[in-house]
Amino acid sequence: MSEIIAKAVDVEVLYGNHAALDKINMQVKKGDIYALVGKNGAGKTTLLRLFTGQNAPDYGHIEMFGETGRQALNKARHRTGAIIETPAFYPFFSAVQNLEYYRIQRNIKDKSIIERILKDTGLYEARNKKFKNYSLGMKQRLGIALALMHEPEFLILDEPINGLDPAGIVEMRKLMLKLNREKGLTIIISSHILSELANMATCYGFIDHGVILKELTASELEDIEKSYIKLSTNNDEAVAAAIAENINASAYYSMDDRCIMIPDIDISPSEKISRFVVKSGYDLYSLEIVKTTLEDYFIQLLGGASIE
Numbered sequence: 355m356s357e358i359i360a361k362a363v364d365v366e367v368l369y370g371n372h373a374a375l376d377k378i379n380m381q382v383k384k385g386d387i388y389a390l391v392g393k394n395g396a397g398k399t400t401l402l403r404l405f406t407g408q409n410a411p412d413y414g415h416i417e418m419f420g421e422t423g424r425q426a427l428n429k430a431r432h433r434t435g436a437i438i439e440t441p442a443f444y445p446f447f448s449a450v451q452n453l454e455y456y457r458i459q460r461n462i463k464d465k466s467i468i469e470r471i472l473k474d475t476g477l478y479e480a481r482n483k484k485f486k487n488y489s490l491g492m493k494q495r496l497g498i499a500l501a502l503m504h505e506p507e508f509l510i511l512d513e514p515i516n517g518l519d520p521a522g523i524v525e526m527r528k529l530m531l532k533l534n535r536e537k538g539l540t541i542i543i544s545s546h547i548l549s550e551l552a553n554m555a556t557c558y559g560f561i562d563h564g565v566i567l568k569e570l571t572a573s574e575l576e577d578i579e580k581s582y583i584k585l586s587t588n589n590d591e592a593v594a595a596a597i598a599e600n601i602n603a604s605a606y607y608s609m610d611d612r613c614i615m616i617p618d619i620d621i622s623p624s625e626k627i628s629r630f631v632v633k634s635g636y637d638l639y640s641l642e643i644v645k646t647t648l649e650d651y652f653i654q655l656l657g658g659a660s661i662e
């Protein structure tokens with residue numbers, strides 16, 4: 355069984371009568387890039403702040419690196435780097451000067467760390483440029499560099515992609531994958547836009563009104579994203595059985611939808627299906643290729659609510 359890096363157990367956070375987090379149970383395993391996805395106000399920041407120690411749960415508890423008590427948790431947090439709010443950088447300082455400032459302030463002895471993390475975050479070439487002249491994506495990456503300064507094993511990032519242009523999103527995705535695959539970091543990253551985290555996350559937790567509605571692995575989400583064929587004939591049960599026997603074993607008759615469903619259209623293209631139905635002597639009433647996008651899934655999960 356893989357090691358659990360961070361875990362929330364029956365966690366509740368209350369603001370007056372309002373539960374910002376309502377009996378949350380979730381866990382981040384070693385090696386994961388865990389995408390925490392939810393609309394604004396869903397409870398993402400509140401949950402991440404529990405792991406950084408900026409908030410404490412009113413009920414339930416959290417675990418980090420297998421530790422639970424207050425002191426042990428604080429120690430475990432030394433193995434964690436985070437950006438919850440944008441860190442304060444001096445606009446007229448370069449990236450090197452800003453990081454050097456924090457290195458001294460945090461009493462980190464190893465001077466060479468700055469060069470290393472600037473290289474890791476792709477900022478080395480621009481290391482002497484003033485912070486005020488950085489793009490938003492570069493500013494975000496400098497924030498990540500700062501979070502990496504004490505060489506953590508676990509990285510907590512709250513909406514680091516928010517406001518980035520498409521090129522900035524690609525850069526951020528590359529950086530996350532590099533830190534995860536090459537440096538072995540476990541990462542939890544939040545966003546209110548699911549597609550921003552696609553092709554990056556290894557698992558997804560969907561949060562709404564302080565509740566984790568669903569957790570899925572990346573491959574489970576990929577299955578949802580796949581296209582499928584939906585068809586209707588004059589004898590759906592018989593046709594479903596015939597298709598399952600002759601073309602695609604995964605075809606079935608859906609009583610709920612009152613039609614035949616064929617997942618995995620790669621092995622059963624629509625022309626082949628329609629030809630087979632007609633040749634077998636049945637009437638084909640309709641055939642539709644349905645594609646569920648990630649955003650469709652997300653909206654459906656949130657009960658048709660809009661994302662913003």
Ligand code: ADP
Binds near residue numbers: 374399400
């Ligand atoms: P997200 O990060 O998903 O946008 P938050 O965790 O910031 O959501 O907020 C979750 C809920 O808790 C929201 O309803 C928000 O208004 C409320 N909330 C967050 N912080 C506070 C606070 N300090 N005082 C009162 N309510 C808060």
